[in-house]
Amino acid sequence: MIALFAGLALLVSAAVAAVVLREHRRTALVFASLVVAGCAMAIVPAIGVLASGHAVHVAFHYNLPGGDWVFGIDPLSAVFLVALFSVGSVAAVYGTGYMALGRTAAWPCHAVFALELAALALVLSAQAVVPFMAAWELMAIGSLLLILTEYRVAEARRAGLIYIVATHVGTLALFALFALLARTGNDWSFRALATAATSPDGADYRNAVLGLSLVAFGIKAGLFPLHFWLPPAHAAAPSHVSALLSGVVIKIGIYGLLRVITLLGGAPAWWGWCVLAIGLGSAVLGVLWALAQHDIKRLLAYHSVENIGIILMGLGAGALGAAYGHPLVATLGYAAALLHTLNHALFKSLLFLGAGTVYRITGTRNLEQLGGLARAVPLTWLGFLVGSIAIIGVPPLNGFVSEWLVFQALFRAGHANDALRLAILVMPGLALAGGLALACFAKVGGVVFLGTPRAPRELTKSPQLGTLEIAPLALAGACAFIGLLPFVVLPAMLGAGAFVAGIQLPSVEARATATMVGGTAITIAAITLSLLALAIWFISRGLRRNAPVRLSQTWSCGYAAVTARMQYTASSFAAPLVDLFGRLSGVRVHKGASVFHSEPVDLVLDRAVSPWWNVIVRLALRLRPLQQGRLSRYLVYVIGTVVALLTYLVVRAGGVPK
Numbered sequence: 271m272i273a274l275f276a277g278l279a280l281l282v283s284a285a286v287a288a289v290v291l292r293e294h295r296r297t298a299l300v301f302a303s304l305v306v307a308g309c310a311m312a313i314v315p316a317i318g319v320l321a322s323g324h325a326v327h328v329a330f331h332y333n334l335p336g337g338d339w340v341f342g343i344d345p346l347s348a349v350f351l352v353a354l355f356s357v358g359s360v361a362a363v364y365g366t367g368y369m370a371l372g373r374t375a376a377w378p379c380h381a382v383f384a385l386e387l388a389a390l391a392l393v394l395s396a397q398a399v400v401p402f403m404a405a406w407e408l409m410a411i412g413s414l415l416l417i418l419t420e421y422r423v424a425e426a427r428r429a430g431l432i433y434i435v436a437t438h439v440g441t442l443a444l445f446a447l448f449a450l451l452a453r454t455g456n457d458w459s460f461r462a463l464a465t466a467a468t469s470p471d472g473a474d475y476r477n478a479v480l481g482l483s484l485v486a487f488g489i490k491a492g493l494f495p496l497h498f499w500l501p502p503a504h505a506a507a508p509s510h511v512s513a514l515l516s517g518v519v520i521k522i523g524i525y526g527l528l529r530v531i532t533l534l535g536g537a538p539a540w541w542g543w544c545v546l547a548i549g550l551g552s553a554v555l556g557v558l559w560a561l562a563q564h565d566i567k568r569l570l571a572y573h574s575v576e577n578i579g580i581i582l583m584g585l586g587a588g589a590l591g592a593a594y595g596h597p598l599v600a601t602l603g604y605a606a607a608l609l610h611t612l613n614h615a616l617f618k619s620l621l622f623l624g625a626g627t628v629y630r631i632t633g634t635r636n637l638e639q640l641g642g643l644a645r646a647v648p649l650t651w652l653g654f655l656v657g658s659i660a661i662i663g664v665p666p667l668n669g670f671v672s673e674w675l676v677f678q679a680l681f682r683a684g685h686a687n688d689a690l691r692l693a694i695l696v697m698p699g700l701a702l703a704g705g706l707a708l709a710c711f712a713k714v715g716g717v718v719f720l721g722t723p724r725a726p727r728e729l730t731k732s733p734q735l736g737t738l739e740i741a742p743l744a745l746a747g748a749c750a751f752i753g754l755l756p757f758v759v760l761p762a763m764l765g766a767g768a769f770v771a772g773i774q775l776p777s778v779e780a781r782a783t784a785t786m787v788g789g790t791a792i793t794i795a796a797i798t799l800s801l802l803a804l805a806i807w808f809i810s811r812g813l814r815r816n817a818p819v820r821l822s823q824t825w826s827c828g829y830a831a832v833t834a835r836m837q838y839t840a841s842s843f844a845a846p847l848v849d850l851f852g853r854l855s856g857v858r859v860h861k862g863a864s865v866f867h868s869e870p871v872d873l874v875l876d877r878a879v880s881p882w883w884n885v886i887v888r889l890a891l892r893l894r895p896l897q898q899g900r901l902s903r904y905l906v907y908v909i910g911t912v913v914a915l916l917t918y919l920v921v922r923a924g925g926v927p928k
C-alpha cells in the first residue's frame with residue numbers, strides 16, 4: 271500500500287506542478303513525467319495482488335467520520351487499478367500534445383486530469399463507506415470539469431449539464447444503497463457491511479440493495495437505457511479525457527456492481543437474469559446506434575455502450591452460475607467480465623486517441639468530410655487499425671480472448687440441467703453485435719483513412735503530432751500482448767473471478783483454463799494466416815516493382831469527371847444495415863427536392879429524457895413565484911410545514927395521548 275499512496279502523491283504533485291508552472295515551456299514535460307512515474311509506482315502493488323491472489327489493506331484510526339477509513343487492494347480492485355494506471359499514463363502523455371494544439375489553456379485540464387486519476391484510485395482502493403463516497407464525489411466533480419474543458423462551446427456545456435444531473439441521480443441511489451447496508455452493521459467498513467449483509471437480518475434488504483445498485487452503478491457504467499449522458503460527454507471532452515472516461519470512469523460502474531456482489535455474498539437468480547437481459551440490449555442497441563453516427567467520437571461512445579453490454583453478459587452469466595450452483599460458469603463469467611473490462615480500457619482508449627489525432631489535424635469529427643488520412647498519419651492509422659481489430663473481437667488481439675471467454679461461459683451455461691441453460695439464448699445477440707461492429711469499423715476505417723479527402727482541407731502540421739502518433743502505440747502493444755499471450759493474464763483473471771464468486775480457484779482452475787484451448791488454436795491459425803498474407807503481399811510487391819508499368823484509363827461509370835464526392839459516404843455505407851432495423855436505429859431522414867440528409871438521434875435522450883426535463887423546467891418556472899414573496903408569506907410556509915409534520919406524527923402514533 272505504501273507504493274500506491276506514494277504514486278498518488280506523485281499524481282497530486284503533477285497537478286500542483288501544472289498549476290504552479292502554468293504556461294511555462296517545461297510544464298508539459300514535468301506534468302507527464304510525474305504522472306507516468308506515479309502510475310508506474312502505484313500499479314506495482316496491484317500487479318502484485320493479481321500475481322499472488324492475496325489482498326493488502328491499511329486502516330486509519332483517528333476518530334474519523336464513519337469509523338475507521340480503510341483502504342486496500344484485493345483481486346477485484348487490482349484489475350481496475352491496472353486498467354486505470356495503464357490508460358492514465360498513456361492518456362496523460364498524449365494529452366500534453368493534444369492540448370498544445372488547441373486554443374484552450376492546457377494547465378487547468380492537466381491539473382484536473384491528474385487529480386481525477388488519484389480520485390479514481392481512491393474509489394477503487396476504498397474499503398469503507400465514507401472514503402468511498404468522498405472519493406466518488408471527487409471523481410464526479412473531476413469528470414465534470416474535464417468535460418467542460420472547452421466550456422465556451424455550447425455542446426460542452428450541454429454535455430456537462432446532462433452528466434452532472436445523471437451522475438447525481440446515481441449518487442442519491444448510492445446513498446440509499448449504503449444506508450440499507452449499514453442498518454445492521456457495527457461500523458461502515460466493507461468487511462462489517464459484508465458480515466451484516468450475509469446474516470439472517472440482512473436478507474430483508476438484499477433485493478432492494480441489488481435494485482439500487484443497478485441504478486447507482488448502471489448510470490455510471492452507461493448501460494442501456496441509462497446511457498444517455500455518455501455520448502454527449504465523450505464527444506465534447508478532449509480526446510485523452512474521452513479515453514479516460516470510456517476506458518476507466520464508466521468501468522467504475524462495473525466495479526461497483528461486482529463489489530456489491532462480494533458484499534452480499536452473491537446475487538439471486540432474478541438479478542442475474544436482469545443483468546444478462548440488460549447486457550444483451552446494451553450490446554445490440556449500442557452497436558446499432560454507433561453504426562448510424564456521423565461524428566467519429568459519438569460513434570466510439572456508443573461502442574462503449576455496446577462493450578458495457580458484453581461485460582454485463584459475462585457478469586450476468588457469472589451471477590447465474592453462482593445462483594444455480596455451477597462454480598465453473600460463475601468463475602468463467604466473472605473472469606470474462608473482468609478481462610473484457612481490462613481489454614476494453616486498452617483498445618477503446620487507443621481508438622479515442624486515434625480519433626483525437628484525426629480531429630486535431632483536420633479540425634472536424636464529421637465522417638462525411640474525412641478521407642485519405644492513412645498517408646498523412648500512418649502511425650495513427652496503424653494504431654486505429656489495431657484498435658478496430660481488437661474491438662470487433664478478431665484474433666489474434668485481446669478483444670477476441672475476452673469475448674471468447676464470454677462465449678465459453680454461455681456455452682457452459684447451456685450444458686446445465688436447470689434453468690441456467692436458458693442463458694445460451696443471448697449468444698445470437700452477442701454474435702449479432704460482433705457482426706454489426708465489424709461493419710461499423712469497416713465504415714470508419716475505410717471512410718476516414720482510405721480513399722481521398724471528401725472535402726478540400728488543409729491538414730495541420732506540428733511537432734506535437736509526433737506525441738499524438740507515438741503515445742497510443744503503447745496501448746496497441748498491450749492489445750497485441752494479451753492477444754498473443756493470453757495465458758499470461760488468464761490465471762490472474764480467473765483468480766479475480768473466483769474471488770468475486772466466493773469459491774476456491776483450484777477447484778475449477780484446470781477446467782477453466784481448458785476452455786481457452788480452442789481459442790488458442792484459433793489465435794495460432796489467425797497468426798499463421800496473417801503471416802502468410804503478409805509474405806504474399808511482400809512477394810507480390812517485389813514482383814510488381816520489377817514489372818513494366820502500363821497506364822490505361824479506367825471506366826468512370828459514365829461520368830465525364832469523377833470527383834472525391836462520388837465516394838461512398840459513411841451514411842451510404844451503413845444505410846443497408848441501418849434500414850433493416852427501421853425506427854429502432856434512431857435515424858431521422860430529411861428529404862427534399864434538392865437535399866437528402868440523415869441525422870442520428872438518441873431515442874432515450876431525445877425522445878424520453880429531454881421531453882420530461884422540459885416538463886420539469888416548465889413546472890419549476892410556474893413555482894418560481896413561491897420564492898419571490900414577502901417575509902410574512904415565508905413564515906406562513908414554515909408554520910404550515912411544521913403543523914403538517916406534527917399532524918403526521920400524531921396520526922402515526924395513533925392519536926393524541928389522553
